[in-house]
Amino acid sequence: MxxxxxxxxxxxxxxxxxxxxxxxxxxxxxxxxxxxxxxxxxxxxxxxxxxxxxxxxxxxxxxxxxxxxxxxxxxxxxxxxxxxxxxxxxxxxxxxxxxxxxxxYADLPDIREFFDSFLVRAREEVAAIPKGKAVAGYLEENAQFIPPIHKPERWWSPMNLAQLTCIRRLLLNTEDTGEHIDLLKMGILGILIPVSNAKHNHVSLTFAKEPLPTVDVVGVLADKLGDIIDDIDAVSSLPxxxxxxxxxxxxxxxxxxxxxxxxxxxxxxxxxxxxxxxxxxxxxxxxxxxxxxxxxxxxxxxxxxxxxxxxxxxxxxxxxxxxxxxxxxxxxxxxxxxxxxxxxxxxxxxxxxxxxxxxxxxxxxxxxxxxxxxxxxxxxxxxxxxxxxxxxxxxxxxxxxxxxxxxxxxxxxxxxxxxxxxxxxxxxxxxx
Ligand SMILES: C[S@@+](CC[C@H](N)C(=O)[O-])C[C@H]1O[C@@H](n2cnc3c(N)ncnc32)[C@H](O)[C@@H]1O
Missing domain, CATH: 3.40.50.150 (Vaccinia Virus protein VP39)
Known part of the structure; x- marks a missing residue:
């Protein structure tokens, strides 16, 4: 592009x-x-x-x-x-x-491989999150990985919050460091609002009347990371x-x-x-x-x-x-x-x-x-x-x-x- x-x-x-x-x-x-x-x-x-x-x-x-x-x-x-x-x-x-x-960024194939392996792990772990009311138990067990913001349940519906918590745990536990991690963090931070109950209807964020139903958060992240890869590719040969x-x-x-x-x-x-x-x-x-x-x-x-x-x-x-x-x-x-x-x-x-x-x-x-x-x-x-x-x-x-x-x-x-x-x-x- x-x-x-x-x-x-x-x-x-x-x-x-x-x-x-x-x-x-x-x-x-x-x-x-x-x-x-x-x-x-x-x-x-x-x-x-x-x-x-x-x-x-x-x-x-x-x-x-x-x-x-x-x-x-x-x-x-x-x-x-x-x-x-x-x-x-x-x-x-x-x-x-x-x-x-x-x-x-000089090493696009490495970045792609790194994103792909993260997404595979995220898909596996997110698939194991219990559905329905049982999600409350998952959030309790993973309390230390819930995004540390005042009233997170206001920002994200329970199942979306659980998926983000899972992704956050995976990222915080990874041993990798450096620029690839920063790109991955960029992708994750870039989807926080799209998968939230907040909307860009005004200059400032406001909460929508209806909370967002459960979405495939890993799918949204995969699209975002795909854009990041495409964009790095688009500028890679430019002086x-x-x-x-x-x-x-x-x-x-x-x-x-x-x-x-x-x-x-x-x-x-x-x-x-x-x-x-x-x-x-x-x-x-x-x-x-x-x-x-x-x-x-x-x-x-x-x-x-x-x-x-x-x-x-x-x-x-x-x-x-x-x-x-x-x-x-x-x-x-x-x-x-x-x-x-x-x-x-x-x-x-x-x-x-x-x-x-x-x-x-x-x-x-x-x-x-x-x-x-x-x-x-x-x-x-x-x-x-x-x-x-x-x-x-x-x-x-x-x-x-x-x-x-x-x-x-x-x-x-x-x-x-x-x-x-x-x-x-x-x-x-x-x-x-
Ligand atoms: C109008 S926005 C600039 C937007 C920018 N032109 C762009 O396209 O993204 C003003 C920015 O100034 C930053 N800011 C406010 N006070 C600042 C300060 N004292 N020193 C440095 N940055 C400051 C804000 O955090 C904000 O990102």
Whole structure:
């Protein structure tokens, strides 16, 4: 499977206004090799990353950074354009996804054999799980292998949970290590939501009214692993560059990244100020293979993230947050005033102020890692604050201007259909 959109030569001219949804959002990656391994709804289209790279005229002499890696869209796109690139991601599961997707795999026959033998064992063991009410006994006996997430029975129907528990036990007990295991884990984590009672009806996951009936979980996994094999095969003969996904916080980008090379372009999309929680969204995946130690650690992850809003992060906001400096204070003044008039905006005001304080810290770090004449593209959505639009794109541009990045243009790429007045824009800036 080779897809023209992923590997196409630059299309001229590239436009950033009124784009098709699939040229902006996750929808543009659902049929693309490797990009399709895990669906993150607030991730952007590979076509957008490639169009920005073309617009900036980035060549293999450049070095691209995505400080908010998500599922690794930017480093993956740059890799098969032959452009050296890296990214930073705070969430351990998303860091894992980006890392596994951007590796180069040379030993396809070995991977296939490894997957096949795992599937044979999984089929045998799953066939032995007692059916009907007796499944409760199986879950009790294998309690230590049940996915360690709060109320797993809410996420998966009993028979589906038992099959996942069996697969999890097999994987945790295997003696193999290394990249093949990571690919297998990628496949398993990629099916957790499709075999669950959760649905992608909204941007965030929600539970379906009716739990999912029993499905053939090993069959679903076999299909997923088949896709992974096909995709590795599809890119195996393509020339590519070295890319790396760093684990860390983009508010400390200068200490996360190596001192050289300096970054020639940033192509990225930070969280939007819309209270979407990446930690909440990925908690089944974070816990399934113990990528995070505890519920407290998830709370900390959320608090450290830009735009963190869930659980512990909310209690941090309770005490109120002041603009960190005169730059943020001035840029936010018109909107803080609206909150004060409303009289009820304590928590939301703290949320929005913390969001832009964090972006300020991040922008300062970007100033440290970029070379002269570096180009930046920040994809961001606006939001509404007490019924008034909050122009996050303009505020972001104001913050970066303070660190010597001039605004080249804000392109409104598409309206977000769910709410009037909301749009997604790309903010283009360059270092003077
Ligand atoms: C809008 S998503 C990026 C999606 C990405 N463009 C893609 O296509 O997958 C924002 C990402 O930033 C990450 N993030 C939030 N705060 C961060 C921080 N302080 N440092 C690094 N990553 C962070 C989130 O976990 C999330 O994966």
């Amino acid at each position: 080779k897809h023209p959109t992923l590997f196409a030569e630059p299309a001229e001219p590239v436009s950033f206004v009124n784009r098709r949804t699939s040229d902006v959002t996750f929808k543009g990656k659902l049929s693309l090799p490797i990009h399709r391994w895990y669906r993150l709804t607030p991730s952007f289209s590979p076509q957008l990353a490639l169009d920005i790279a073309d617009h900036f005229g980035i060549t293999p002499d450049g070095f691209v950074l995505d400080p908010f890696s998500g599922v690794g869209t930017v480093p993956l796109c740059m890799k098969y354009r032959g452009i050296p690139a890296c990214s930073i991601e705070l969430n351990p599961y998303l860091h894992f996804v980006g890392t596994v997707k951007t590796r180069t 590519c560059s070295e890319v790396k996904v760093y684990a860390g916080n983009s508010k400390e980008a200068a200490s996360v990244l190596p001192r050289s090379p300096k970054v020639s372009a940033v192509i990225t999309s930070p969280p939007y100020p819309n209270r979407f929680s990446y930690a909440r969204e990925t908690r089944p995946h974070l816990f399934f293979f113990n990528m995070i130690a505890s519920a407290e650690a998830v709370g900390q992850l959320e608090t450290d993230a830009i735009g963190g809003t869930w659980g512990k992060a909310t209690s941090v906001l309770m005490d109120g947050v002041e603009p960190a400096n005169a730059v943020v204070r001035k840029l936010m003044a018109p909107y803080l005033d609206i909150a004060h008039r409303d009289g009820n905006g304590h928590l939301m005001t703290a949320y929005v102020v913390k969001y832009f304080n964090d972006l300020y810290t991040h922008a300062e770090q970007i100033g440290k890692v970029c070379r002269a004449r570096a180009k930046l593209a920040y994809v961001i959505g606006n939001s509404k604050f007490y019924g008034q639009p909050l122009p996050s794109d303009e505020i972001l541009a104001g913050i970066f201007a303070h660190f010597g990045f001039a605004l080249d243009g804000i392109h409104k790429m598409r309206r977000r259909v769910s709410k009037a007045g909301l749009y997604e824009a790309v903010v283009m800036m360059s270092r003077q």
